[in-house]
Amino acid sequence: MRPLTVLLSSTGLVACLAAGGSCERPAAVQVPLPPGTRVGWYVTIDGSSNGNGTNARPWDLQTALGGGNGQVHPGDTIWLRAGTYAGAFHSELTGTAAAAIVVRQYPGERAVLDGRGATSSTSRGDMVIVNGSYAVFRDFEIMDSDPSRTLDTRPNLMVAHGSHLKFINLIVHDGGIGFYTYPEQTDIEIYGCLIYNNGWQQPDFGNGHGIYAKSSAGPVYLRDNIVFNQFGYGIHIYANAGSGGVNNIHVEGNVSFNNGAVDADPANSPNANILYGGGDPASGGSIVDNMTFFSPNVGVQNVTIGYSSTANVDLTAQSNYAVGGQTVFDLGFWQSLTMTGNSAFGSASSPVNLRDATTSGFQLNGNSYYRDPTAQAWLYNGGSYTFSGWQQATGVGATDQAQAAMPTQPRVFVRPNQYEAGRANVIIYNWSGQATVPVNLSGTTLAPSDAFEVRNVQDLFGGSVLSGVYDGSPVNFPMTAVTAVQPIGGAPSAPPRTGPAFNVFVVLRR
Template structure:
């Protein structure tokens, strides 16, 4: 990753831009014209330029590298045919460094895509409530693409009345706070609600919060949980910043005091280090009976229990893989009509009492007998015998991808086929999401096929305000990497 675009002694002017569009820069002003030589400050750019009328649907605002202290509000409004794009200038690192007086980036307007920016809260106090890093407020049809969001109260919060929002490819970590030993961890990576229309939370990487990774939740009367799709996300070691035994959080919570309707939870991947015993994925909340759920193709590792399914009118749980040494399933719904449970696989001794229905723990066959659910589920004692590697080519950015590695045999390096991300001859770099701004763990010229990605243990990023991270080191057993063409 390139330098910030600033040096000690004050900001240095970035070299002239070569991209078509308007420009914002740390040294920009409200008297600029948005050109590469006379850029705007970020507040002016997000207001639409001089007089709020220069930026039109279809325009792009390039955000140059450097620190942008303060808080910001976007009122940019594009159209469905011509959205406005606010994007990191290639090779640079713009940082919206919130001062904690308000949420760092408030998004109003509509049909605007925010792409590649880094957004944080810079205040050091982690014992009192913090402002959110990204607040999706009075808006519709906004996309958050490949953002890096950290050290907020919540990383990304979406109001229920903001439909059509997509959160894609974002890396979200170190969010939240805790008052002390008598308190729980607060603050999540993504806090999502939705009244009408849809919301999509897809292929994000969420780790090391005080609270949950995905928090699809609403207090009674504070907004709906309708038509939310949670797909392909990686959520690991969330709750790990809270004091041991106090987080009350997990990697994924789907459900709250308002019922969930038309929920999709598909192809997500979660991980808890063996030292952590938090619940991992919970579908449903308390005794609230929600509407319909489709949970399929998820890969859930660790936690106690690994998967909790509560009260649903209709639920399909199929094709999921669960790996654990404690309780792998907790089902609390006393009404089994309307449920379909099939084709799931458990890496857990089928003779262990690791499947719970209501208040009773059963072996797998005993649980199937008590519930009447699937003889098509399977189980094996012990951990998987080969590495599981998933590669997600970025749908918005050619030459970028996410690699997720469960290194079950604890090899020092794991082969990864990047042919879906890179072309032969591309120069590339690979970084752990836990060291995004450090040296790459691998780099070179892609020759096709597989490359070796080292699984060297990496110290988790230090939360703002703490001397070090209390989160566990995941390597060499597990890590997530970002591949970029350079």
């Protein structure tokens, strides 16, 4: 067994900083790591550019991301061993369509990339820049342990500057912006990532988003991510006029909640859980099967479809489930907007604000609104209407339905992970306020006799809230409120406790 000098896991450092301390980096300690048994190249925090990528002579991270002195080829895997990798990095890895290069955390270990102090102190820099193409980055953690939360110099953590890239099951937190995609790139997928506590507090409002995506041609896919408690927007599909476009971006199966909740004034935070649209017209995109939630007294607009007065081209929004905010669905200006099968909830919310006076291109069908239909809560072109009055004034939503009563039974969404067997996201809206909610995990690829654990994403490293051996029966998920992990360095407002009304979990096979 070869002793390696590794930095302690970031867990203790995060806890110290969240408490408002001015903590130093943890001291290096000798932790014996057993030799890796997986086929591929090896990286450790005390690796070297003079290594050869083996167990005995591992590389440092930058050498591996640069191609390992010419030794890394399409189809290869690079394993990140345990420890904290301090610095900023750039990847030049280039695989092929048939044989991508994979960079991933070694199983059972925790590899953390920490960008504290590694980028510009005068402007927001990029911490991990991914150039190259046909590369996959998965399973590890990216963060910035700098405790300052009032400066816009916190870095963009993971930046897609190449094409044909996948980012899978990463944990991305406490940066300036979690993910950023440059507009010229094509075929980008961000999948199954946990993204939280990114951003900073400006004098007027919180800024810094979970995902900031733009695209000239696309496609860009944002799928099955869990995005919560940013200072700014959760999912921010946006480009300034002339800066790259909002084209062919697809937002599918994500859960985005309480973004803007750590703002100094969360009740009036302008940051939506999902924004689709910018200064450039949006076209060719979709928002499908997403789930959102705002706690009481958090959020103005929950889902914003169309930014400001930009005249957009077309978009499909289907089967989204959105709870809370002053306005649930805020609709801008579109030549063609198709909204079908969406659900909006909020006993004091405006279910829909249709800002465009011209509605000939709006196709609203089969949507459900949980709000008193006699309330003047439906908005159109600056006016307030009852539900039937809104239908008459706009000429849309003939097959939409509204009711005053909220659901009386829990609504459970199970999203099996497409890249990790036995893993799934579980999202529970606990309308009945039950202490536990039964969840059918039969579609998650868990097999009878598989050991599993369940973690509440708001305190991911706080231990499992449930574990056992799967026998095919429904599993009772605890809906107890947990205290969400605080942003490193603190925030003007503490993240709300969402349980028992709402919780999000990750199921993992063990």
